[in-house]
Amino acid sequence: MTRRVAGIVAEYNPFHSGHAYHLAEARRVTDAAAVVVVLSSHFVQRGEPACLDPQTRTAMALEGGADLVVELPVPFCCHNAGVFAGAAIDILAATGVVTDVVFGMEDREAPIETIASILLDEPAPFKEALARNLRTGLSFVESRSRAIDALLPGAGGVLSRPNNSLAVAYVRQIFKARYPLEARPICRLGPGYHDRTRGRIMSATALREALKEGDRSALNEAMPEYAFGRISASLASDRCLADDETLWRTMRILFLREGSTRLASMAEMSEGIERAFVREARSGRTWRQFVDSLTSKRYPRGRIQRQAIHCLLGLDQETNRALQRSGPLFSRVLGANGTGRDLLREMGDRATIPFVSRGSEIPEGAAQTIERLRHVAGEIWEGLLPVAAQRDPFEPPLMI
Template identity: 50%
Template sequence: MLYPVAGIVAEYNPLHKGHLYHIKKARELCSAEAVAIVLSSDFVQRGEPALLDKWTRAEAALRCGVDLVIELPVIFSSHNAGVFANAAVDILAATGVVTHLSFGAENPDCLVDSIVDILLKEPEPFKPLLKKHLACGLSYVEARARATEEMLPGSAALLAGSNNTLALSYIKRIKEKSYGMRAVPLKRLGAAYNSTELEEFASATAIRAALRAGEQEAALSHIPPPAKDILADALKDGRACVGHNTFWRLLRALLLRTGPEELAKYAEISEGLEYRMREAAREANSFAEWCGACTSKRYPAGRIRRSAIHTLLGLGHWTNRAAQRLGPPYIRVLGMNETGRRLLHKMREGAALPVVTTYGKAARLSRYAAETARYESLACELWEELIPNGRFGEEHKRQIIMV
């Protein structure tokens, strides 16, 4: 029996020194015999294609101390913080082996139950306050932060932190579902999530920005070995999505040929956003420029980018809402070491969801599982089209990574 087991929700886009610190610290703080992660698909939560495909990121994680890697399907990984966190926590809980959930936060000591209770129970007068701020044209995230601030002064500052927002979402889900996992928040080291400065513990955002600027050596200096060698090889082999030029050309062509009525059928596109997206596509010269033209108080940049992903995938409102209601339909393993193999054996005995390794096995579970697997396969094939050395059909040839 392997207990305790630390769970981590990860994107590793790419895996950097701060992530390595987190893996080691999670094992230490949880006195864990093993570390299991649920890893984002090839399109990530901020609404962009991942720098490396999920298999390459899974191998980097295994080489850096993770024991088991599980997939977070794209219909959850390229979504807002709440949907992303709920699905990831659901998967880790469903394994039946994860006892602790470790995550980073800007202010781990301030993630108090009072904030979580407001977000979870929405007591009076939270809902009227939320509606008031939404009526002023604010995004849901900003409106929620202001409503919470009026009930609990000081909470808005906490909700402004990207990692704090995810951390609160993790805690909220554990409490909402009465999962037996213990939350273990950890102080985030170094640069802020969106920082573009390369410092000692540089953010993934800064590392990707350096790569786009052609500063490969500087970027790689912030990646721990052996993840550094894995990233360097991917860059050399044309197996990395460094820029968004191809992504933008595909998206722009789709936006120009698609009418607003059809665009309005896709997830997170509503209230006239479909018109703004098409109009901006006619004038913008880059993905960043298009995002800037579409962004407003009501529609923050993250939502715009995720809407682009949903449009490319053809993810409709009905499927999107069904996925949020039903949650993940299976647990798909991407990679493991010998300790992870023992974890997988225990999972097969008592997991709350079916454990699968291939799309075929997933598709035979149910119609919903088949749809989830279909979107995942499509996302991976689309990602292959965005890199210099893309290999169509590569996803269906992949086998579990053994380290």
């Protein structure tokens, strides 16, 4: 029987009891000998800085049951679901050892393979409906949802739930690249992604809200003891981004200094939205107020936030498109235990991209652009802390 190695795509922003359940279930349902996690870098998919640095989130993952943690480079982790999921699956496949991809869903029995096939093949009726919907001013995500619902009733509802949507994106990439990976959905535990109910099992949204409010008891209840210890230490040493006040001040200065002409060259900017960025930067008093003022049917909150982060990182349209064509050309090793180190040795012969621990191991060319953005992201993240630039954001991998 082939040895199974489970792969997980995660942000752990921050790590909570639902994540610990996911790691345990991934090992159980696949009978895996090891678990590999692809972890977002300093900025996350929804278009915000992570609340904790990658090293701390890596430690939580290893303590929670992961054996090897590798990085999803910043140009891909702070992006739409298709780019985010596609790059993460590329990395898991590139290890040469991962056999199964395990992901949570709100609707475990949803026909995600059928939905993924339609999105990949784009039959004529789907493309026509998509174009019609876009002409009405709807966002791409909503237009796509309505178009696929016309072909497969109920599919739009499936895609409207965040974890379902990511699940479809994972499967679509597996189909597109014809990877020998088995998709293993598991039922997501607890309240919905945006639910703010507090308790033993909380959404990451509710957990971040409790963090911002300083509700330590809620954090303690919803996080495993080791994770709560890590976040408590980060809070005590001012190494936690619990609010967005500094982010907003930084963004506002950036938008006003650059102006609409220069912002127009940044990744995903289109249709004159850059002028609205400058206009609202003049009047906005908070980050939330700024994002709320720009959110619409055409431009959902996540897209606005990601566009803003691209501006902050200096990720321009040309570079963004080139990196999407190339995909992740390498991945940083963030941490491993003994089993993970054995995997790394095996990957030395089987991996199709470099999995590096030092900058000197990174290939020349476009990979250096990815590394440059990683350095920019790390230094900006450190600068947003209450006490800025406390330590080197590029520590060696955590080996336990």
